[in-house]
Amino acid sequence: MSGRLGGEFCLVCGADPPLFGDRMCESCVRVRTTLATVPENVPWVRCARCGIVELDGKWEATKEADIWDELLHRHLGVHERAEDIQLAMEPVKVSDRHTLLHIQIEGVIDELLYQEEHTMRARMANGVCLTCTRRAGNYFEATVQLRSSGRRLSEEEFTKLRTTLDEVLAKLSDDPMFFITNEGPVTGGYDVVLGSKGLARAWGRHLVDEYGGMTVETNTTVGRKDGVDVTRLTLLYRKPGYEIGDLVHWRHHHWRPSTWTKEGAVLERVDRRERTGATWRDLEQASVVAQRSAMLRVPFINEDASVGEFLDPNTWTMESVRLPFDHTPGRQGLIARVDGEWMALPWMGLDEQEDAA
Ligand SMILES: [Zn+2]
Ligand SMILES: [Zn+2]
Structure with missing residues (x-):
């Protein structure tokens, strides 16, 4: 060792350079190092x-x-x-x-x-x-009540409304509270009990965007926790039971909704030329008299200034109806069955488009 005085050497074994790290030779440094x-x-x-x-x-x-x-x-x-x-x-x-x-x-x-x-x-x-803990405990924060206005919805229609919840869930983030606690049909509707108020509201907004109508929220205090009221939300959604072009009875007259607006619908009156806007709240009272899908087009065999005669396609007997105010001679009749009688309706833009197509 004396011959290397002043030179560099491994601090552990005295070996010659090259030295690494804290002045050790490769084998000494490897023994002492873990990657x-x-x-x-x-x-x-x-x-x-x-x-x-x-x-x-x-x-x-x-x-x-x-x-x-x-x-x-x-x-x-x-x-x-x-x-x-x-x-x-x-x-x-x-x-x-x-x-x-x-x-x-x-x-x-x-x-x-x-x-x-x-x-x-x-x-x-x-x-x-x-999520599973809460589910097992039947935890819930909100109930969404699906109902309808104007007409009782069929089971299929409620099923279709219910499936939109799955679409909403798929789009939302993975919040552990976004789960369904319970659900099932009730008289006149369908109830879904949910783990989260946020989910209930998101679904409510989706339903309104998609089908019109409105939601009504009710909060109930069920207790107190850590000095804060614990509330549950009931969110009632009424799907309008009428579609554009249906015949509805509303405020003592017959009308047909022609367009949806943000707050409700524009209605066209059937017995004279008149249109009006109505809010969803106004329309809660409307009832569907005939769905557009059930209306018929018939040629008039005879017509005078006020009455047209046509062949009833169900019975093959001659029937007569009062012609609508907008009737032009030779035009087909758009007829609906109302309280056991035929009624001829004025045409809306929608009916003319279909006629042209
Ligand atoms: Zn060494
Ligand atoms: Zn789980």
Whole structure:
């Protein structure tokens, strides 16, 4: 050693340069350096009821490959001076609960390349997520009542309305409270009990946008928690039972809705030339007398200034109706069955378009 006085040498074994890190030769520095550390076992939790996974305190629907990635990134410790790190991982399932994660890692520390292999055991534990806990407890915050105005809806129509909730759920974020607690038909409608007021309102807005009508909200206080009132929301949605062109009875006269507006509809009166706007609230009183889909077009066989005769397509007998105020000689009759009698209706823009097509 005396011959190297003043020169550089390994502090551990006295070897000649090159030296690395804290002035050690390559073999001494390699013995004392670890590129990566991983714990032997890492736990993760899956909801035993619905299968979603808890990662970082958040419950989410997660693919298995993403679980392993997440566990690796959370538990892998890497040397603080490591650079150019390359990682590879191969998961090997040992049992339902146990998966071995084989990890290959390489990286450069102080200009030396390190390559290591590690194994980490991912252990699954069963848990119950927040959503399932609340569901199991029949938790709910809101009831949406689907009803109709103007006409009783068929079961299929209610089913169709109900499916829009699935569309809304698909578009919204994965809020754990966005679940259905209970649902089913009730007299005159369909009720859906939900875990979240926000979901109830989002659905209500969707229904109004899609089908018109309006929602009415009622809040009920059911108790107090942490000094705050706990309330439940009842959201009543009435789908207008009438479509554009239907014949409705409203305020002692017959009308046909011709256009929806933001607040309601524009109605055209049947017995004279008159149109008016009405709000949804006004229209709560409207009742459907004949749906447009059930109206018929018939040629008049005889007509004078006020009455037309036509062949009733159901009975093949001659019937007569008062001609509508807008009738022009030779035009077909648009007829609807009202209280056991035929009624001829004035044409709306909609009827003319259909005639032209
Ligand atoms: Zn050495
Ligand atoms: Zn769950």
